[in-house]
Amino acid sequence: SLLVLCGRSPPLRVSLFPRVLLGELEAHQDAWPFLLPVDQRSVPGYRKVIRRPMDLSTIRGRVSSNQYPDTEAFLSDLALVLDNCERFNEDRSEIGRAGLRLRSFLERRWAQLLQQS
Numbered sequence: 001s002l003l004v005l006c007g008r009s010p011p012l013r014v015s016l017f018p019r020v021l022l023g024e025l026e027a028h029q030d031a032w033p034f035l036l037p038v039d040q041r042s043v044p045g046y047r048k049v050i051r052r053p054m055d056l057s058t059i060r061g062r063v064s065s066n067q068y069p070d071t072e073a074f075l076s077d078l079a080l081v082l083d084n085c086e087r088f089n090e091d092r093s094e095i096g097r098a099g100l101r102l103r104s105f106l107e108r109r110w111a112q113l114l115q116q117s
């Protein structure tokens with residue numbers, strides 16, 4: 001019926017934006033600190049300071065198993081990765097700088113994708 005044709009779910013290409021963005025983040029040269037969960041045994045203080053650890057492989061698993069109810073839940077896990085990084089690392093450290101550069105890329109790239117929606 002017409003309702004099916006003008007359904008409220010986002011157009012297919014828009015619903016693929018998270019996968020497009022995640023693939024580019026995983027390939028980004030500044031993603032290396034964020035690809036896997038921080039090893040809490042080898043990073044003193046991490047477990048106490050960071051209450052909700054998050055990383056790109058965990059997000060990839062959730063995307064692949066459709067665990068995100070909406071795009072906002074996906075974006076909020078991405079923000080958590082970078083917020084944790086800013087909380088735990090000095091801005092001028094290697095990892096701190098990588099986090100700031102990756103966040104800048106993420107924000108610019110997401111805005112670009114939205115212009116295509």
Ligand SMILES: Cn1cc(C(=O)NCCN)ccc1=O
Pocket residue numbers: 032033034038039043084085088089095
């Ligand atoms: C995001 N993040 C990563 C590390 C780390 O050591 N990652 C291993 C890189 N090979 C330490 C602190 C931190 O906030």
